[in-house]
Amino acid sequence: MREGTLLMKRSVVLLALLALVVTACGSLPGLGSGLKIGMVTDIGQLEDKSFNEFSWKGVQDGARAVGGTATNIVTKDTADYKQNIQQFIDQKYDVIVTVGFLIGTDTLNAAKANPTVQFFGVDQFVADPAPANYQGLLFAENQAGYLAGIVAANITKSNKIGAVGGRSDVPPVVAYIAGYTAAAKAEKPNIQVLVNYTEDFNAPDKGEASAKTMIGQGADVIFQVAGLTGAGALRAACNAKVYGIGVDVDQYLSLPDAKACIITSAEKKLQIATAEAIKRFKDKGKQGGNFFNDAKNGGVAASEIRNLTPVPAGLQDKLNKALEDMKSGKLNPPTK
Numbered sequence: 001m002r003e004g005t006l007l008m009k010r011s012v013v014l015l016a017l018l019a020l021v022v023t024a025c026g027s028l029p030g031l032g033s034g035l036k037i038g039m040v041t042d043i044g045q046l047e048d049k050s051f052n053e054f055s056w057k058g059v060q061d062g063a064r065a066v067g068g069t070a071t072n073i074v075t076k077d078t079a080d081y082k083q084n085i086q087q088f089i090d091q092k093y094d095v096i097v098t099v100g101f102l103i104g105t106d107t108l109n110a111a112k113a114n115p116t117v118q119f120f121g122v123d124q125f126v127a128d129p130a131p132a133n134y135q136g137l138l139f140a141e142n143q144a145g146y147l148a149g150i151v152a153a154n155i156t157k158s159n160k161i162g163a164v165g166g167r168s169d170v171p172p173v174v175a176y177i178a179g180y181t182a183a184a185k186a187e188k189p190n191i192q193v194l195v196n197y198t199e200d201f202n203a204p205d206k207g208e209a210s211a212k213t214m215i216g217q218g219a220d221v222i223f224q225v226a227g228l229t230g231a232g233a234l235r236a237a238c239n240a241k242v243y244g245i246g247v248d249v250d251q252y253l254s255l256p257d258a259k260a261c262i263i264t265s266a267e268k269k270l271q272i273a274t275a276e277a278i279k280r281f282k283d284k285g286k287q288g289g290n291f292f293n294d295a296k297n298g299g300v301a302a303s304e305i306r307n308l309t310p311v312p313a314g315l316q317d318k319l320n321k322a323l324e325d326m327k328s329g330k331l332n333p334p335t336k
Contacts, residue, residue: 037059041056066282073087095118096119097120120135125138130289134288142179143333161192163223165177165198181195198210198226204232223244249265
């Protein structure tokens with residue numbers, strides 16, 4: 001009886017010590033440490049105040065929700081996509097999230113070659129026949145851009161507005177600007193929309209120069225769709241005391257040095273979409289095909305209107321109606 005009591009006491013002590021170790025380290029290998037989740041960024045910086053950064057925030061949110069761990073690799077050059085993905089494969093990661101249209105081909109090839117790994121591709125359309133372990137996370141950028149265009153058309157005084165784009169071969173960038181242009185012309189048929197593609201996502205000086213040119217031509221609203229390049233465009237707008245419109249996330253919050261002139265942002269809910277994808281995999285297993293984030297499921301929006309006193313009469317009503325019409329399918333903005 002005494003030996004049994006001693007054995008029980010020792011077990012309690014060992015369990016207490018184990019609890020202390022787990023608390024200190026977060027998790028122990030082989031003791032329910034959870035999924036290993038890796039994210040490969042698009043070219044540019046992780047802290048781009050936009051696309052890479054908020055996809056990464058979502059990956060971290062998803063990892064926490066499923067009790068997993070998250071790591072990222074920052075891509076410096078498009079030639080590095082394949083090897084960056086392979087690093088996570090070699091390290092036996094369970095889920096790999098890749099960011100951006102340009103990395104899509106390498107993600108598809110990796111998914112085909114590694115059927116036990118789940119791949120999610122942000123802004124990547126997965127065509128049939130699609131691997132069962134590769135899901136594209138797509139957004140209706142044309143819808144978000146349309147909302148931004150309504151705002152721009154209703155606040156311009158010069159009847160000239162601008163859009164600074166990143167690479168012209170990236171469909172989401174083109175879709176944002178197509179929606180923006182369509183909405184502006186629907187609001188004011190004689191409005192002039194100036195568009196310039198810088199062909200770069202990581203050059204604030206190019207964005208600033210592009211915006212300055214448009215402002216010199218009379219544009220008094222600048223919409224950026226170019227990552228860090230676009231951050232330069234917004235700073236140029238603020239310096240010239242004209243209006244700026246952000247992209248992907250609420251850039252009034254993510255770009256504090258440009259918040260004085262940012263009116264709204266054309267948002268796609270990157271953080272929510274990536275987190276929810278990871279949770280879907282944990283709950284339901286392999287995810288394939290495409291998951292669309294649009295007005296119907298709250299995947300796109302216009303950020304809160306700021307820096308306008310007063311807000312033009314009827315503007316919020318126009319935004320609400322456009323959103324409802326897109327939800328119902330009555331309104332389908334162009335994508336190019």
